Structure formats: structure tokens, C-alpha cells
Amino acid sequence: MPDRIFNFSPGPATLPQEVLAQAAKDIINYNNKGIGLIEMSHRSKDFIAITDETEANLRLLLSIPANYKVLFLQGGASTQFAMVPMNLLTSDKTACYLNTGVWSKKAIKEAKLFGNVDVAYSSESSVFDHVPQQGDYTVPAEAQYLYFVSNNTIYGTQYHSFPSHETLVCDMSSDILSTPIDISKFGIIFAGAQKNMGPAGCAVVIIRDDLLDRVPENIPTMFKYKTHADSGSMYNTPPCFAIHTIGLVLKWLKGLGGISVMDAMNQEKADLLYAAIDKTDFYKGHAKVSSRSRMNVTFNLPTPELEAKFITEATAIGLDGLKGHRSVGGVRASIYNAFPKQGIQQLVQYMDEFEKKNG
Amino acid sequence: MPDRIFNFSPGPATLPQEVLAQAAKDIINYNNKGIGLIEMSHRSKDFIAITDETEANLRLLLSIPANYKVLFLQGGASTQFAMVPMNLLTSDKTACYLNTGVWSKKAIKEAKLFGNVDVAYSSESSVFDHVPQQGDYTVPAEAQYLYFVSNNTIYGTQYHSFPSHETLVCDMSSDILSTPIDISKFGIIFAGAQKNMGPAGCAVVIIRDDLLDRVPENIPTMFKYKTHADSGSMYNTPPCFAIHTIGLVLKWLKGLGGISVMDAMNQEKADLLYAAIDKTDFYKGHAKVSSRSRMNVTFNLPTPELEAKFITEATAIGLDGLKGHRSVGGVRASIYNAFPKQGIQQLVQYMDEFEKKNG
Numbered sequence: 001m002p003d004r005i006f007n008f009s010p011g012p013a014t015l016p017q018e019v020l021a022q023a024a025k026d027i028i029n030y031n032n033k034g035i036g037l038i039e040m041s042h043r044s045k046d047f048i049a050i051t052d053e054t055e056a057n058l059r060l061l062l063s064i065p066a067n068y069k070v071l072f073l074q075g076g077a078s079t080q081f082a083m084v085p086m087n088l089l090t091s092d093k094t095a096c097y098l099n100t101g102v103w104s105k106k107a108i109k110e111a112k113l114f115g116n117v118d119v120a121y122s123s124e125s126s127v128f129d130h131v132p133q134q135g136d137y138t139v140p141a142e143a144q145y146l147y148f149v150s151n152n153t154i155y156g157t158q159y160h161s162f163p164s165h166e167t168l169v170c171d172m173s174s175d176i177l178s179t180p181i182d183i184s185k186f187g188i189i190f191a192g193a194q195k196n197m198g199p200a201g202c203a204v205v206i207i208r209d210d211l212l213d214r215v216p217e218n219i220p221t222m223f224k225y226k227t228h229a230d231s232g233s234m235y236n237t238p239p240c241f242a243i244h245t246i247g248l249v250l251k252w253l254k255g256l257g258g259i260s261v262m263d264a265m266n267q268e269k270a271d272l273l274y275a276a277i278d279k280t281d282f283y284k285g286h287a288k289v290s291s292r293s294r295m296n297v298t299f300n301l302p303t304p305e306l307e308a309k310f311i312t313e314a315t316a317i318g319l320d321g322l323k324g325h326r327s328v329g330g331v332r333a334s335i336y337n338a339f340p341k342q343g344i345q346q347l348v349q350y351m352d353e354f355e356k357k358n359g
Numbered sequence: 360m361p362d363r364i365f366n367f368s369p370g371p372a373t374l375p376q377e378v379l380a381q382a383a384k385d386i387i388n389y390n391n392k393g394i395g396l397i398e399m400s401h402r403s404k405d406f407i408a409i410t411d412e413t414e415a416n417l418r419l420l421l422s423i424p425a426n427y428k429v430l431f432l433q434g435g436a437s438t439q440f441a442m443v444p445m446n447l448l449t450s451d452k453t454a455c456y457l458n459t460g461v462w463s464k465k466a467i468k469e470a471k472l473f474g475n476v477d478v479a480y481s482s483e484s485s486v487f488d489h490v491p492q493q494g495d496y497t498v499p500a501e502a503q504y505l506y507f508v509s510n511n512t513i514y515g516t517q518y519h520s521f522p523s524h525e526t527l528v529c530d531m532s533s534d535i536l537s538t539p540i541d542i543s544k545f546g547i548i549f550a551g552a553q554k555n556m557g558p559a560g561c562a563v564v565i566i567r568d569d570l571l572d573r574v575p576e577n578i579p580t581m582f583k584y585k586t587h588a589d590s591g592s593m594y595n596t597p598p599c600f601a602i603h604t605i606g607l608v609l610k611w612l613k614g615l616g617g618i619s620v621m622d623a624m625n626q627e628k629a630d631l632l633y634a635a636i637d638k639t640d641f642y643k644g645h646a647k648v649s650s651r652s653r654m655n656v657t658f659n660l661p662t663p664e665l666e667a668k669f670i671t672e673a674t675a676i677g678l679d680g681l682k683g684h685r686s687v688g689g690v691r692a693s694i695y696n697a698f699p700k701q702g703i704q705q706l707v708q709y710m711d712e713f714e715k716k717n718g
Contacts, residue, residue: 005393007394009398012399023386024386027383038371038558039366041371044368076433081579081581113577192596201560201600220440221440222434223582237371237559239560240558242600245397321400
């Protein structure tokens with residue numbers, strides 16, 4: 001194997017090499033303090049400084065307004081599927097969901113445990129090959145919140161303009177920090193870290209202050225947003241390593257020039273790959289063009305046999321993790337923020353050669 | 360600072376240096392695969408092998424019977440405070456709790472959200488300076504389970520013989536793997552990793568199979584033990600780095616000779632420190648002798664001023680993290696499995712010298 005493969009995994013996903021190097025150094029001896037990062041008390045001055053700096057850089061990069069709290073929680077986005085309705089929905093109320101794939105379906109299932117759920121739109125009948133545009137659905141007036149998934153990893157679809165609601169809740173796990181957004185349009189944004197932000201084991205939640213007052217008193221302490229907002233995510237021992245590594249990723253992103261620079265890089269990377277798909281009939285994109293994701297590019301080859309061969313031979317030359325999700329099949333190239341352009345250039349070249357040999 | 364201080368922190372806590380070195384190496388390039396450990400898909404063969412080996416070693420070290428599942432969850436022990444009653448208690452039923460400190464109090468608070476709670480014993484009136492013996496309390500016949508905390512980090516108390524119940528639930532966060540136990544006497548054992556097992560960000564749950572059938576259907580997917588039992592802790596992305604590091608700690612423990620060897624080492628370490636406390640009136644242990652913990656040794660000096668001086672001067676010579684919890688004050692030396700004997704020898708020597716200068 002080469003020192004470093006190109007890792008197209010949908011998550012946990014590739015991270016910047018300089019982040020890995022720094023995390024490795026810090027694990028053994030943090031800042032020459034004679035103690036490893038993962039051995040430090042979460043209440044130590046050093047670790048609190050890490051958390052504060054990580055939050056400050058996230059606020060800076062995303063221009064998070066002062067009336068929003070940033071929380072670092074455990075349990076991944078899947079726990080948020082339950083926490084959102086547990087905190088914002090009651091049995092006599094309704095929430096509105098846009099169903100654009102496996103992740104929204106799972107969120108809908110959890111919400112139904114707590115109240116009424118109105119699924120205002122579903123693209124399931126076309127294997128979730130697109131996301132809705134405004135006008136494609138109606139949000140009931142009584143909806144406590146409108147929930148959507150900004151990027152759908154499995155199908156390779158992404159919203160390029162967002163739904164609108166007074167309390168807009170977004171699962172942004174797979175495209176947070178990839179493009180500038182206006183946080184003030186959202187009630188809650190949450191995201192598992194293991195795609196664009198860091199390692200698995202931490203979900204970032206950005207929540208507007210007024211929503212904290214809607215949280216019922218009689219829910220378990222750990223599942224109340226208010227608990228974590230009131231304690232600066234230190235109610236109990238937080239996922240220290242994940243928070244630190246997120247901090248390193250944010251510093252890397254800041255060093256590159258921030259989200260608008262990253263946005264342009266992501267556009268360039270996605271354009272390269274979609275151009276390779278579009279120039280031939282051998283490769284066929286799964287997502288409708290207007291819903292195409294810049295994070296996960298999904299496509300098929302003429303037969304499942306060719307797809308299997310494509311993936312196996314790609315792995316052999318260090319282009320790894322390209323197997324599509326079983327519900328779509330085919331190929332999926334996950335090209336999050338930290339995925340290097342050279343990897344896409346190599347993939348495009350490989351696609352050309354593969355088609356010549358097998359087309 | 361020296362290359363390595365002695366870290367008496369109650370958790371996250373000191374880890375074996377060889378574990379840190381291996382974790383650091385793996386983060387950059389796992390097993391020469393050209394991919395960092397924290398970048399690998401949790402569904403990859405390599406990561407599944409890590410989880411399987413970690414579970415197998417835990418089963419081996421603790422002699423976990425086949426009718427118990429091992430789960431690697433997020434959210435720490437604090438999430439277990441809610442998950443236990445959510446899974447095992449209903450509003451018309453009763454659970455029995457032994458209150459021996461902050462952690463059991465927090466667990467009692469969560470249980471009350473789900474059903475009746477009988478607190479059969481409390482040592483609160485004596486600042487939790489002891490744990491009860493069997494016979495000190497009566498468990499109601501109708502109790503669905505009996506809950507206790509095997510080691511109380513804040514007060515430095517520990518059970519040296521366990522309560523008994525058909526469904527015995529134990530928060531073993533701070534002394535799991537420190538001494539041989541008979542798992543078959545328990546219904547559920549859970550433990551946050553960040554004391555004896557690894558970094559923060561993972562709680563290990565050991566649960567008897569029959570209890571999985573008692574889990575109500577209508578609770579959120581992520582909070583059901585059954586979800587994680589049925590999916591081998593892979594329902595969603597698990598805390599990969601924490602699981603891997605736990606795996607490294609277990610290999611280290613196996614290499615040392617397993618839990619009975621560790622048990623003897625822990626006894627020797629604790630004996631050294633308690634002997635230093637007992638041989639003078641300058642230092643006074645907080646816990647009653649029969650309840651003394653081998654993991655967290657708590658003691659006071661004649662005045663709060665002397666305690667502050669003791670802690671500050673200790674930190675300056677590389678004996679760090681000795682400040683007691685605010686509810687007890689004084690000094691706390693947390694000496695979990697990975698804490699080296701030399702650190703205790705240095706502490707004992709420092710205690711001698713400090714008393715000579717200030718006594």
C-alpha cells in the first residue's frame with residue numbers, strides 16, 4: 001500500500017494529514033505538559049481552553065449569531081433524531097418533515113414517538129433521486145418545526161436553496177462547513193462530526209436560545225438541550241478527543257481561508273467528477289442534476305458486474321471506499337472538505353481508462 | 360515539565376504509555392493501510408475486526424458468560440442513569456437504589472422520571488464516608504432491580520462485597536477491571552471508559568440477555584439496549600477511536616497477566632498510600648476504613664490552607680490532579696489500573712517531607 005490512499009469513505013472520512021499528525025502528537029504529550037490529551041481532566045484549564053477555542057472558531061467560520069448556543073454532544077446524529085422531538089414536540093402538536101432518504105426516515109420514526117408528524121414531501125418513489133424545491137410542498141400552519149436533511153449521503157442529493165420556517169431544523173451532518181450558510185434562518189442545526197468536522201463520537205448542535213425554553217422539564221437530564229447549553233457541554237465528561245480533533249480541523253479550515261475558499265474548492269472538485277460522469281453514457285449519475293450533491297457523488301455503470309469490477313480495481317490502486325450504499329448500488333465517491341483534488345483527478349483518470357477497457 | 364508527570368486525575372485519567380504510543384501511530388496510518396484509524400469506515404473489515412477483538416478481550420478478562428451482551432455506547436455513564444430506568448422501569452413499578460454519593464443521586468433523579476424509586480440506604484448524612492453492608496438495608500420484594508455504584512470517586516469509597524438481587528444493576532465506571540468479579544451475579548454493569556478502560560467518549564454496557572426482552576417498544580431507538588445488542592453496537596457510527604483505545608488498554612492488561620495480577624498491583628498501590636495516611640495524625644482519611652476505595656484515596660490535612668499548599672507544591676513537582684472534589688475538599692489521589700506504583704512512592708515521600716516542613 002502507498003503511505004496514503006485516497007479514501008472516498010462516506011464517514012468516518014478522510015481528514016487533513018496535518019490534523020492527524022497533530023492529534024497523534026497531542027495524544028502522547030499535550031503541549032509539552034507531560035500528559036496526553038486523552039488523559040487530561042475535562043475540567044482542567046487546558047481542556048477548557050481547547051473547548052472554548054473550538055467553539056470560538058466554529059462561531060467565526062459559520063458566523064454564528066450570539067443568540068445561538070453551540071453544543072458538543074455524544075450519540076451522533078441518530079441521537080438527535082430523538083432529541084429534536086423530545087425537546088420540541090408534544091403529543092398534541094405536529095412537526096413537519098421532508099423525507100429525502102434513510103436519514104430523514106429514521107428521524108420521522110423517532111418523531112412519531114412524541115407527537116404528530118406531517119411528511120410534507122417524499123422523494124422515495126424515485127429512490128430519493130432529488131430533494132424538493134420550495135413550492136413542491138406545503139408546511140401545515142400548526143407545525144412546531146420543519147425538519148430536513150441538507151445533504152443525503154446515500155443518494156448523493158443536496159439542497160442548494162434551503163426550506164424556510166420560523167423553526168427550521170436541519171440535519172447537516174454531511175455538508176456542514178462546506179458552503180456559507182445563514183445560521184439565523186435556522187432553529188437547530190446538528191451534525192455528526194465524522195464527515196466534515198472530525199472523528200466519530202461527537203455531534204455538534206447549534207441551537208437558537210429561545211428554543212431552549214420550549215424544552216419540557218420532565219425529560220431525562222442528558223437528553224435536554226438546556227442541560228448542555230447551561231453547562232457549556234460539560235454537564236458530564238464530553239468526548240474530549242473528538243472535540244480536540246474538531247478544533248484541529250477548524251484551525252486547518254481557517255488557515256485555508258475559511259468557508260468561502262472551501263466552497264470554491266468543493267465546487268471545483270465536484271465539477272471535475274460530474275464532468276467525467278456527464279461526458280459519457282457509460283457512467284450514469286443517480287441524482288437529478290438540480291439536486292446533485294457536492295459531497296457524495298453517486299453513479300452507476302452499465303451492469304452490477306462492471307460496478308463490482310470497477311470498485312475492486314479502484315481499491316487495488318489506492319482509490320478506496322467507492323462502493324455505493326446497498327439501497328442504491330453502484331459507486332459513491334464521498335468528497336468532503338478534506339478530500340484532496342488530486343484524488344478526484346486520479347479517479348477521473350481511472351474512470352476514463354476503465355471505460356476504455358470495459359466500455 | 361518532565362516528559363511525563365504523575366497524573367492523579369479522577370478521569371479522564373492516566374493511561375499506559377504504550378497504549379498512547381500505539382494509538383498515536385494508528386491515528387496516522389492504521390496497520391500500514393495508508394489510512395488513519397479515525398478515517399476508516401466503521402463498517403470496514405478492519406474496524407469490525409477491532410471491535411470484535413476488543414469485545415473478545417473484555418469477555419476473556421472479565422469471564423463474561425455467553426448469555427450477556429457487551430455494548431459500546433456513547434453518552435457516558437450519565438446517559439446510562441436514564442437508560443437503565445427507561446429500559447427496565449415503568450410508571451407502575453418500583454426500583455431500589457443505594458445512595459452512596461453524587462453519582463447515585465443523579466441516577467435516582469433520572470429513575471424518578473420513569474417509576475417509583477425506593478432509596479433503601481443513604482450515607483449522605485456522613486458525607487458519604489461509607490457504603491452499606493448487606494443487612495444495613497432492605498430491598499422491597501417488588502423492586503424491578505437493585506442499583507448501586509461500586510466505587511464512589513468523589514468520597515473514595517468502594518464496595519468490597521456486592522449487594523445481591525436477581526436484577527442487580529451496577530455503575531462500575533471507576534473500578535471495572537480492577538478486581539475479579541462474578542458477572543453472573545449482575546443484570547447490568549455499565550462503565551464510562553475514561554477511568555480504567557480508555558479515553559472519554561464510550562460507555563461499556565454488559566447486559567444479561569433476558570433483560571433485553573423487558574425493554575418497552577415505544578422508547579427512542581438509540582436509547583433501547585436492544586437496538587445496540589441486535590446490531591453489535593453498530594446501529595449508528597460508534598465512537599471508533601475510543602473503542603480502539605479501549606482495545607489497546609485491554610491488550611495491555613492481558614499482557615500484564617489479566618485482572619488477578621492487576622488486583623494484586625492495585626492492592627499494593629492502595630496499601631502504600633493508606634499506610635502513609637494512617638501512620639500520622641497530620642493526614643486523615645475521609646472514608647471509613649471498611650469502605651476505603653483502592654481507586655480513589657481521599658484525605659484531609661489539618662487546615663484548608665495546608666491542603667491548598669500541599670496540592671500546589673505537589674503540582675510543581677509533577678504530582679498533578681490531587682485536588683479533592685469540592686463537596687469533600689482536601690486531597691484525592693486517583694490511582695486506577697494504569698497509575699504506576701512509582702507515582703505513589705513519590706507521593707508518599709512528598710507527604711512525609713510536607714509533614715516535616717509544615718506539621
